[in-house]
Amino acid sequence: MNKFLFVASENDGIENCKVGGVGDVIRDVPRQISDRGDKVDVVVPAYSRLHKEGVLKAKLNLLLRDVTYVAYLYEVPAKEQYDNIRHFVIHHPEIEAGNIGGIYHNDLEEPFYSDVVKYTIFCTAVAEAIKQGHFGKLDIVHLHDWHASLLLFLRNYFPGYSDLRNIRFIYCIHNLAIQGIRPFENSYSSLRNWFPFVNYDTESLKDPRYHECYNLMAMGIRFADAVHTVSPSYKEDVMQPSLPPEFIGGEGLENDLKQADKEGRFYGILNGSEYQNVKVVKKNQLFQNIAGTLFRQLQRETDKAKSDFLAHTGDKVIPLLKKKPKFICASVARLTEQKFYFFKHSPEALLQILDQLAEVDGVYVLLGTGATDYEELLRTVSYKRNNFIFINYQSEDVVDSIYRDSDLYFMPSLFEPCGISQMLAMRNGQPCLVHHTGGLKDTVQHVHTGFAFDGKTYDEKVYNMVESFREALHFFQNKKSSWKQIQDNARKMRFTWKKSVDEYYKLLYDFGGVKPQIAY
Structure with missing residues (x-):
């Protein structure tokens, strides 16, 4: 021994x-x-x-x-x-x-x-x-x-x-x-x-x-x-x-x-990633869990600016309790340069992605806390776009529902040593859209288990990120059988400990x- x-x-x-x-x-x-x-x-x-x-x-x-x-x-x-x-x-x-x-x-x-x-x-x-x-x-x-x-x-x-x-x-x-x-x-x-x-x-x-x-x-x-x-x-x-x-x-x-x-x-x-004894999460509870998290935080929050943002986010979520959007994109990550550099330095790309989602009655749910400048950027975008739901608090219930209920998991990491989120999403049959770097190269295959973008220059990467998002939406809307196959392929992948x-x-x-x- x-x-x-x-x-x-x-x-x-x-x-x-x-x-x-x-x-x-x-x-x-x-x-x-x-x-x-x-x-x-x-x-x-x-x-x-x-x-x-x-x-x-x-x-x-x-x-x-x-x-x-x-x-x-x-x-x-x-x-x-x-x-x-x-x-x-x-x-x-x-x-x-x-x-x-x-x-x-x-x-x-x-x-x-x-x-x-x-x-x-x-x-x-x-x-x-x-x-x-x-x-x-x-x-x-x-x-x-x-x-x-x-x-x-x-x-x-x-x-x-x-x-x-x-x-x-x-x-x-x-x-x-x-x-x-x-x-x-x-x-x-x-x-x-x-x-x-x-x-x-x-x-x-x-x-x-x-x-x-x-x-x-x-x-x-x-x-x-x-x-x-x-x-x-x-x-x-x-x-x-x-x-x-x-x-x-x-x-x-x-x-x-x-x-x-x-x-x-x-x-x-x-x-x-773990594939046995996985917590079973009830389906179609994402927006209920978001609303519950917002309500509980609002009761505890003493800072007026934060309270106002909680109320603003709640106003956007309430209609989604009755009428679920047709497409849900989501991310869960610390708000750092590693995870969201492309958003910070090219916010117009994030707005273009949100515009694409709006065309298909889709929303982007992003949960994370971290660097102040990244939090401020995402709050600003939330006020500009009704289909961007920024959850600036930690909630296990919301995270579990994101991995259960989303249609596309988005990881635009500048670099990624391995990444666990894409494995958790794929475990639930959720295609991922990732930057083709580090461990994301080893886990996500373009148009097989998900979608990937890259480029020789920074501008190429940002352009390809937006275009790859457009491609993913095209598969979801117009290539139903291919989308289903990508989901099945993602679900079958096993990255075992x-x-x-x-x-x-x-x-x-x-x-x-x-x-x-x-x-x-």
Whole structure:
């Protein structure tokens, strides 16, 4: 029996610890490992709240900033109990909840300042917990994104944690564009502030563009025993230099990734999706759920501008309760440059798409929260177009209904490491319209399981996005049998975690082959 430790910033295997797709992966992959008869511990930060329902397991004394910090390891309950899986959180007062989903901070003046502080304490506490044996004898430590990569710094340079070198460390890149870059010196978040007594090699840690800074994403790539992206096409993308906005590639780390590939320790493995024990959602409840969400938020909202927008959105939804539109396009995503760059920089393209929908009695439902400028843009468009329903709140009921009731799922991502939304939509037989990039290349086939657009220049991409939308509507209206076939093809696609984790065992974990799954 092998023993794993997963270290990440999110874990949807426990309550209230998810913002994006990382949380899904940290929920699902340990379950697959459990099915193979191996044991998994998962540890994430407590964010000043997640430890409160847990059981204290250890007090951890950490040498940071040349003083003793005291952190606490708690075991916490799972959403669903699985054999061989335990969930832990690390609590310390400076591991604070952020303003993004209660997890991440959005530091506008000094990016990553707050998050680097809390993940530095978190990773050091995890290293100490490993050293003390609280996770047992480990075979594999699987790190996820830059939030966990400081463990590799400690493994390489901190004398007290040299025993970590006896464990195989895997590093997963979920989103290369977010790298955790901070200065070496002269900041509370600097490496020298937290580790004043550690002798380290600046050259091996520095950011290739900002030489006075260290790069936590680069640490993961340079020091892990194996590195992987969350799709094969994203692996190929990130080994090329970025040429924004036409192409988002290695974001300065392409040479590090090419070196890892040359050394035979860089892989691209597609994320999976869950196809069993899926929540059954009642059909034709989308607008009822939207109305309910708006009403509840309106009762709680104290900001007049937000209340006015809720009322405005409600006014547009009420008629749809009685008369459903003939076509529903939808998106669910964080409002970021990655997800909606084309809308922000070419708002006329979004208006053209809404005009196309109006011609067929169609609506576009977009649910998301995020960057202020993106929220303002979408609120402005909502006031301009009656068939644009912008839900600026999070609601599981609305999200579930979007995946159940929409006719077309729209993902115009500037880049996409893997994407989970298209898999969830396709699972319900919903064609997707996507930008032909990253993991979307690996999951959506044009006029077979959905529709895709691309282009050599930014203007070409925007033009083709609008034209591909027009093509999708043409199929829906005029090629009924072809549309039905695309729906059926989408529904039959299977991107299973079993297949993904088989590849983990074979390529990443180096156990000498795939361990068969013994439970399903």
